[in-house]
Amino acid sequence: MADVIDSLADIAPGSALDTIRTRRPQARLHAQATYDSLFKPASEADASKRERFAIALFVARLHGKQEITAHYGKLLEADPELQEAVRMAAAAAGSQGPWGRYPVGPLSAEDKPGAADRIALPVRDQLGERIAAALEHAHMLVYHPRDAAPAHLQALLDAGWSTTGIVAISQLVAFLSYQIRVMTGLRVLQARPR
């Protein structure tokens, strides 16, 4: 199967960036392996594919990159109602990160406080409580991760996520934060020949 980062960054076999990426073969291989494990999971017991695709599409939309949004939108193609609910949730939640608070002390001078995302009705009902809670958590991870607190994880547990499920969806959001940046950086570099 095609390498997702290469495909989203338009890196053609034999191109200059393809050759450079060959020098980091394990990073290339295992970024793809991460993607495969997240989106074709061995078990859906703790986080279903439908839930994973919805969270991924939300995170993609928050990053405002058309290629990535199109890619993750496609994974949710079979479920247009959920796709639309995610679009509405993301449209109401756009921000610019990173912001958040530090522990009270000398770093408080650098605090950039903001409000956590709260998905309103009727979108919340369309998403269902598990996905709505996951998207609110994803919003914090994407824009203001330094605000993270145990209460955020408790909200996920209360919405029905297991500890293992929380690890899986945290990895999903964190991995996308990586993948989107690599893809964006490589595209910029490729469009700027020496």
Added chain:
Amino acid sequence: MSEKVLTPPEHVEPLVFTRDQLDWLPWLEPMAEQDLTARHMAALVDAARAKSPYFRLLVRDPEVLEARTRTDKDIFYNSDAGLPRAERELAAAATSRFNGCIYCASVHARFAATYSKRVDDVDRLLAKGVEADLDARWNAIVAASVALTATPVTFGPEHVDRLRAVGLADAAIVDVINAASFFNWANRLMLSLGEPSATGAAANR
């Protein structure tokens, strides 16, 4: 009946960015060491990581942890061409400083200082933040890392030009992109699944 988050034991919360060795306390239950199977041990990659609550929590998803770890090691340790290790660590430290991950910044500031021998510059980055004036080359690497870390990403052709102007070949620029991007992965896990503690090694010194 849902599960409950962990309440960390009493500890000293670090209040500034530091190169000191910190501990990390989980908010969710890691796997118990005695429950780790051969699959989990393989996913940890280094057997010593069975002692780490962070890795024993992430190993609940072994496939993803193993792939994450092998991605990480190639980006930072593969010495075939590209950016010197010290500057890959600088990108990791700058990303962590900008996102606000005190734990990740401590680890990678230590590595950046060790490999570059520029302890004062690394400390200035920690104390003053990503606007600290280091030198033209390090400023360009920090600025590129910050632009890659912003959401939405603001990295553009001007960052590529600036990196080239201070002597980076395209293979080195790809290493900056990989290192800063990878820490956007790592910071989010470290920040959201537990918290740093200044007890332990730092408090005992």
